[in-house]
Amino acid sequence: MGCCCATLSKAPAEVTGTYETAVPYYVGKCLPSDEVIVDQWLQKQIEEVERKTPPDPLDQVVQRFKDAIESSAELSMFFGQMFAEVPTNYHKKTPTSRGLVKDYHHMLQIINHVLTKPPEFRDNTTTLTYPITAILTKPMKTIDGYVAFLNPKVNYHMKSILNKWGDFLKSPNSCSVLNTDGWFSAKAIEKMGGNFEDDFICDPSKPHYGFVSWDDFFTRKLQPNARPIAYPDDRRVIVNACESMPFRIEKQVTKHGKFWIKGQPYNLKFMLADDTLAEKFVGGTVYQGLLMLYNYHRWHSPVDGKIVKAFVADGTYYSYPLGNGNEDYNNLPVSDYVQGYLTEVAARAIIFIEADNPYIGLMCFIAVGMLEVSSCEITVKEGQSVKKGQQTGTFHFGGSSHCLIFRPGVELEFDFHGEEPGFNTNSIKINSRIATVPK
Incomplete structure (x- = not known):
């Protein structure tokens, strides 16, 4: 094998096309x-x-x-x-x-x-x-x-x-891109919602808006009341745990779904890292939402309740499911084709919550990492009581998605705020109503 300082081969002929003519998607x-x-x-x-x-x-x-x-x-x-x-x-x-x-x-x-x-x-x-x-x-x-x-x-x-x-x-040293030509440019601010100073704790009078590193910027905190908690005193209302696009709902979830095939049914055994509590969710419902790079990346509790169990499951970082042939090569990674697969194999944080509302009971939140965005930090402890909208953790440099898992028999009326679950939807703000348990 070659040594670590082996001479690099010359780059191939210049890649054709320009940034200006490329598809901006x-x-x-x-x-x-x-x-x-x-x-x-x-x-x-x-x-x-x-x-x-x-x-x-x-x-x-x-x-x-x-x-x-x-x-x-x-x-x-x-x-x-x-x-x-x-x-x-x-x-x-x-x-x-x-x-x-x-x-x-x-x-x-x-x-x-x-x-x-x-x-x-x-x-x-x-x-x-x-x-x-x-x-x-x-x-x-x-x-x-x-x-x-x-x-x-x-x-x-x-x-x-x-x-x-x-x-x-x-x-x-990572602050070099936190400037008006980079992450505080007008286009970047627009991608992050357009109201950065009103939404997030920062100080525009200081260098880099007061952030001391890229990670500090990325894990930015919300201003008080920037994301009001929907129906804070109504235990029937479940709020959005991440600022995310509604992606998928699956009912009657099995413990042993073939998650590696196209369509990718959820597999509770692997989603929940073979935890003993997985059995309680067989036949239940999974809701998955996708986070974008520009979203707020802290997680909040979707319900009032108590933390039953919380842990990080190490997983894969660059595992991509095989397709049926080379036709899948024209889809770059992290498409809708891989999102279900990642809930079973990627690094992820798993938090079981016993909701105060008995008609919800035990539920589970999963923060799913992937690729570079796989660092999950849990900020609550087992046995701790949490209020709806209270922080439970954060991604560092992103995160791909999150899931809410409910037991069989839990009736849910989802509210996607006019969005149709899928890959090309708009994000729903954190703490907004995402579902209601009917009377």
Whole structure:
């Protein structure tokens, strides 16, 4: 195997297309749906790395991942093959794009490069805030990539790499993008609701609006009364636990659904990390909502009640379900196709709440992480009483979705505020009514 400072291959022929002509739409609202944008960003990172002479040494966490790959016959095979398995016709506009990331040595050097880069905002067509996903988006969807990113050893090292990036995002150096050309530009403010100063605790008179790091900005707190709690004294009303788009409802949920196939029925055994309480929800209802990058990312209790159990389940970080063939390669990750799958395999926080309303009783909240956005912090403790709308935790740098799970027999009248559950809906504010248990 090559050494950690192996010389990078020259970038392939220039990727065709421009940011201006690319489709300004985000699959999963985290990556541009036009591969040209992803490839142009990736090519730019490669060129920046190649200009460094000598190459930067690998960070310790990246070097340990490299050592793990090269000390395992199994991982050496997976990472040796996945880049070769990317179909040559993957990219309709730029057939050379298969070669942008040559092999896992190349992959590790580019990952190493982006560990000290904060997520940027430039405008609706050029923003690419999930850098490691952009590096892995093609090989992770191959057969060898699918198997590799389910491997516990791989996920252990990916977690270490993401934690390293998370440490940088908590440092003052990550504030470089918190300016009027970046996350406080007019377009970014509009994406975050348009009323940033009224909605969030900040100080526009200070540098970076008073935020001391990217993570501090991302986990921003709401101003008092910015999100009023719907019917605070009515225990029949369940409020939205995350600022999110209504995505999906499934009733009569089974414990052993085949979550890896298209359609992806929910599987309670794996969603709830094989917890003994999973049995109580068999035949019940799952509601799933999707968070976008620009949303408020703290979680609130949907009901008055008591925390019965709360824990974080480690999972996968870059596992993408296999499709029926190469036709699925034209859909970049984090589409509606993977959201159900992620509730079973991704890193996630699981909080069981015994609602004060006996007609709700035991329910469960799951905060589902994915890709770079997998850090879940629970801020309540077992045995603690919570009020509806009270904070229960937060994502760090995002989070993909959340689920509310109810027992069988719980009658629910959902309120989506005029939205039709699906992938292209508008977000419903946190603390708004999401469901009612009828009299």
